Amino acid sequence: MLFHFKNIFPQLNSFWDKYLAYQQRMEIPAKTILLEEGKVSGQYIFIEQGCVRALFNNNGDDKTVQFFFENEGLTSFESFMNNTPSLFTIETLEPSVVYLLPKKYVLQLMDELSHEPGFLQLLLQVSSQRQVHYINEFVSFIRDKPEERYQKLLKERPHIVQRVPQHYIASYLGVSQVHLSRIKSKLAKGKSHF
Template identity: 85%
Template sequence: MLFHFRNKFPQLNPFWDKYLKYQKRLEVPAKTILLEEGKVSGQYIFIEKGCVRAFFNNNGDDKTVQFFFENEGLTSFESFINNVPSLVTIETIEPSIVCLLPKQYVSQLMDELSREQGFVQMILQASASRQTHYMNEFVSFIRDTPEQRYQKLLSERPHIIQRVPQHYIASYLGVSSVHLSRIKSKLAKGKLHF
């Protein structure tokens, strides 16, 4: 969220910069859990290098909700703001370097910013955008077949398919990894018209 703001409202950069020094820079291996489902989020996470996913657990298998890459920031927003247990686990996919900013500083920063002109408008817009994003994901999930969703991913966000193991992508698309294999092989055959 924070970084999202930063990109969209560069005039506020001085405020962000004041808090850079409170970030804890951490080098972690793949499959490191940064926030566990059911725990309250206590820090804002910025990805300097690597990638992570957010997922929730269902019995043994899990469903991936979103992927994040370099220069993106994230947290379990609702958990962070409302002090409630997070619905998702956040876990690194690759060995990564992350910067963590404890919640107390984020709150301080928010307080400071809230006295700036136009901040409410900014918050509202950012919230609305985030909501649009989730809504679009949801709509696509319902409207499109897994095959269409895979093709969209392939054309619109190919870096995900390149970097993320296939079973995570399968769980993101909402199918079993076996079925994703089927989809891929079907698409591959479609191209071999010689």
């Protein structure tokens, strides 16, 4: 969790050292489940290396909700905070190195950090950035055609297209792999006319 803020909030280095002992560093293969849908989230996950996705099961089909990469952290937030079953599964897509910090220490750390000048303001900024991102994704899913969403992905988050297998991108866009292939083919033809 601290990685989110270390570069812009150097006061955190001492906290990082203090809480390092409570974090479990794991080197894990692709397709490793870090949290299963329906289970209660008790860990905050930070990605040092690799790619992770959040997904849910829809009548036997995996629906990808979000991708996470290096220097990003995640958990099933509602499950983590309210001790309720997670709506999502969290799974690695690449061989990854992650840190897990149990909830007990996350809460203790947040309590300590809340006394650091400027930290709560920073936390609110980060939280609002994430909220705006998710709202934009939700609106785009309703408003935009799959082709538009794919073009937006290429423009704004090309690393996803470069690193994530196509069937997961199709799932993320809400289309079949065949439909995604058609979108890519159409875009390639459009480029060749210029």
